[in-house]
Amino acid sequence: MGFNPLEHGGIPLERQIRSWRELNVAPIDADHCDPYTRCRIITMNGIEVEAILFNHHLARHCSDLDLKRQLAQVRYTEAQQQKAVNWLLPGVSSVLETTIAYEQVAVDLTAWVARMEPDPYLAQAYRFGVLEDFDHLYRYANLFEMIEHRKAESIVDGLTEVMPGRPTTRHHRHPVDNVRESYDRRAANPLSKLHALTIMAAEQQTMNFYMNTGPTYVEPIARQLYQEIGLIEEEHVTHYESLVDPGESWWEMLVNHEYNECYLYHSFMEQESDPKVKAIWELHLNMELEHLRLACDLLRAKDGREPQEILAPELPNVLTFEPNKTYLRDLIADELDLTTLGTGYVREAHERFQQMQEAFLGGESAPSDQVIDMHRDMLGREYRMETEGPHPVAAMRER
Amino acid sequence: MTGTATPDVDAGTGMPSPDQDVVALLMAQHGEIRNLFDEVEQSEGDQRRDAFRGLVRMLAVHETAEEEVVHPYARRSVEGGAQIVDERLEEERKAKELLARLDGMDPADERFMPLLQELRTAVTEHARAEERYEFAQLRRIHDQGALATMAQAVKAAEATAPTHPHPGVESGAENVALGPIAAIADRARDAIRKATGKGR
Numbered sequence: 001m002g003f004n005p006l007e008h009g010g011i012p013l014e015r016q017i018r019s020w021r022e023l024n025v026a027p028i029d030a031d032h033c034d035p036y037t038r039c040r041i042i043t044m045n046g047i048e049v050e051a052i053l054f055n056h057h058l059a060r061h062c063s064d065l066d067l068k069r070q071l072a073q074v075r076y077t078e079a080q081q082q083k084a085v086n087w088l089l090p091g092v093s094s095v096l097e098t099t100i101a102y103e104q105v106a107v108d109l110t111a112w113v114a115r116m117e118p119d120p121y122l123a124q125a126y127r128f129g130v131l132e133d134f135d136h137l138y139r140y141a142n143l144f145e146m147i148e149h150r151k152a153e154s155i156v157d158g159l160t161e162v163m164p165g166r167p168t169t170r171h172h173r174h175p176v177d178n179v180r181e182s183y184d185r186r187a188a189n190p191l192s193k194l195h196a197l198t199i200m201a202a203e204q205q206t207m208n209f210y211m212n213t214g215p216t217y218v219e220p221i222a223r224q225l226y227q228e229i230g231l232i233e234e235e236h237v238t239h240y241e242s243l244v245d246p247g248e249s250w251w252e253m254l255v256n257h258e259y260n261e262c263y264l265y266h267s268f269m270e271q272e273s274d275p276k277v278k279a280i281w282e283l284h285l286n287m288e289l290e291h292l293r294l295a296c297d298l299l300r301a302k303d304g305r306e307p308q309e310i311l312a313p314e315l316p317n318v319l320t321f322e323p324n325k326t327y328l329r330d331l332i333a334d335e336l337d338l339t340t341l342g343t344g345y346v347r348e349a350h351e352r353f354q355q356m357q358e359a360f361l362g363g364e365s366a367p368s369d370q371v372i373d374m375h376r377d378m379l380g381r382e383y384r385m386e387t388e389g390p391h392p393v394a395a396m397r398e399r
Numbered sequence: 400m401t402g403t404a405t406p407d408v409d410a411g412t413g414m415p416s417p418d419q420d421v422v423a424l425l426m427a428q429h430g431e432i433r434n435l436f437d438e439v440e441q442s443e444g445d446q447r448r449d450a451f452r453g454l455v456r457m458l459a460v461h462e463t464a465e466e467e468v469v470h471p472y473a474r475r476s477v478e479g480g481a482q483i484v485d486e487r488l489e490e491e492r493k494a495k496e497l498l499a500r501l502d503g504m505d506p507a508d509e510r511f512m513p514l515l516q517e518l519r520t521a522v523t524e525h526a527r528a529e530e531r532y533e534f535a536q537l538r539r540i541h542d543q544g545a546l547a548t549m550a551q552a553v554k555a556a557e558a559t560a561p562t563h564p565h566p567g568v569e570s571g572a573e574n575v576a577l578g579p580i581a582a583i584a585d586r587a588r589d590a591i592r593k594a595t596g597k598g599r
Binding site (some may be wrong): 029031091092094146147148149151154210216219221374 | 414417426427429430431433434436497519523524527530535538
C-alpha cells in the first residue's frame with residue numbers, strides 16, 4: 001500500500017515557524033554534490049515559488065479577513081520553506097553554473113514526466129518541450145566553457161548528455177500557437193494534474209531566473225543568449241499552464257497544489273542521497289501534510305466537496321531523477337522537426353510560424369547560433385558530451 | 400559575475416579576449432584552477448603528484464600576478480579599492496598557508512585529501528569574491544588600455560610556469576627544477592617586472 005497524504009497528520013501550523021537560525025542551512029558542495037541533489041533543490045524551489053505566488057493570487061480574491069489571515073499564515077511558512085530550500089545552493093556557484101543545473105532539471109524532470117504521463121495529448125506536450133530544454137543546455141554549456149573555461153560535464157556529471165536538440169532558433173513560435181488545450185478536471189487521471197503543475201512551476205521558475213539574472217552578465221553574447229532563451233521560457237510557461245483545466249475552483253486548485261507538494265517532498269525524501277538535504281525534505285513533507293489538511297477543509301467548506309473526489313487514493317509512483325539518455329535519443333530521432341499549429345503539432349513550417357521567425361530573427365544569425373560559432377572560433381570545436389555514441393541525427397553531428 | 404559596463408570586445412568572437420582584457424584572462428585562470436583541482440582529486444599515485452605540481456604552479460603564478468598587477472591597480476583606481484584589496488589579500492593569505500602545508504606533504508598521506516578540500520574551498524570562495532567585488536569594479540572604469548597592459552603582464556607571468564609542460568619541450572628534470580612555490584613566484588614576479596618595464 002502506498003502513501004496516502006490524507007491519512008497522515010502533519011506539524012500543526014502554529015508550530016511551523018522557524019527562526020532565522022534554523023533557516024540558515026548549510027549549502028551543498030558545488031564541486032562534489034550529487035547532481036540530482038542539486039536538481040531536486042532547484043525543482044522544489046520552483047514548486048515553493050509557485051505555492052507562494054498562487055497563494056498570493058488566491059488571497060487577492062478573498063474578502064473574508066479570517067480566511068486571508070489563514071492564507072497568510074500558510075504562505076509565510078511556504079516562504080520559509082522556499083528560503084530553506086533555495087539557500088541550499090552554494091554562493092560560490094556562478095549564475096551560469098546554476099543555469100546549466102536548471103536546464104538539467106528541465107531535461108530530466110520533463111523526460112521522466114513524459115515517460116510516465118498516461119494521457120497521450122499531455123505526453124506529447126512534454127515530449128515537445130523537452131527537446132527544446134535539451135537544446136538550451138547545449139547552448140549554455142558552450143557559453144559556460146567560453147566564459148568560465150569549465151566543461152558542463154563538471155556540473156551534469158555524465159548523467160545528462162549535452163548535444164543539439166531542436167535548434168533554439170526554431171522555438172520562436174507565434175504566441176497564439178503556444179496555447180494548448182487543457183485536460184478535463186473531471187476525467188483526467190490525478191497523476192496528470194500533478195505532472196502539469198510540476199512542469200508549469202519548474203518552467204515558471206526558470207523564466208523568472210533568466211529574466212532577472214541575464215542582465216548581470218557583462219559579455220554581450222551572454223546577455224543576448226539569456227534574452228533569447230528567456231523569451232522561450234515565456235513560451236514554455238504558456239504551453240504548460242494551458243494544460244491545466246481553468247474550470248477548477250480556487251479551492252480545488254489549492255488542494256492540488258498542496259497535494260503535489262506532498263507528492264514531491266515524499267518522492268525526493270525516498271531517493272535523496274544527501275542526509276542533510278533528506279532531513280529537509282522530510283520536515284517539509286510533514287509541514288505540507290498540514291497545509292493539505294487545511295486546504296481540504298476549505299474545499300469542503302467552500303465547494304461542499306470531499307477531497308477524495310479529486311485526488312488519487314494514494315500517491316503515485318515516486319517522481320524520480322534518473323538518466324533518460326536512450327529515451328531522449330529516440331525522441332530526437334523521431335520528433336525533432338515538430339512545431340505547433342493552433343493547439344496541435346505539425347511537421348511543416350506554416351505561414352504564421354514563418355512570420356514569427358522573420359519578425360524575431362530577421363534573417364540574421366541569432367545569439368543561440370552565434371554562441372556555437374564563437375565557441376568554435378575560440379576553441380576550434382563545439383562543446384558537446386555525447387556519451388552514448390554519435391548524434392542520432394546525422395546532419396547534426398559536429399562538423 | 401556582476402557589472403553594468405560593456406567591455407571592448409574581440410572583433411572575431413564578440414567576447415572580451417583574454418589577450419586584451421585582464422579580467423577575461425584571470426577568469427579563464429579561475430576556471431583552469433578548478434579543472435586542476437578536479438585532476439588532482441580524480442588521479443592516483445604519481446599522476447596525482449604531477450597533477451598537484453601543476454596546481455601549485457598555477458596557483459603560485461596566478462596569485463603573484465594578481466598581487467603584482469591587478470591588486471595595486473584596483474587599490475589606486477577603484478573607489479574603496481584599498482578595502483576591497485585588503486579583504487582579497489586576507490583570503491589569499493589563508494589559502495597560501497594551506498597551500499604551504501600541502502606542499503610539504505606526500506599526496507599519499509591520509510591528511511592530504513581533507514586538506515586539499517580545505518584549500519579548494521578557500522580558493523573557490525576567494526576567486527568568486529574577486530570576480531564579484533574586484534573585477535566587476537575594474538570593468539566599470541572603462542580603461543581598455545589598462546586592462547590590455549595588465550593582460551600582457553599576467554601572460555608573461557603565466558609563461559614562466561606552464562601547468563602542463565609538453566613532453567620533450569620541457570624535460571622531467573627541468574620540470575622538477577621549477578622548484579618550490581617561492582621560486583615559482585619569484586620567476587613570475589621577474590617576468591611581470593620585465594614586461595611592465597619595472598626593475599627589481
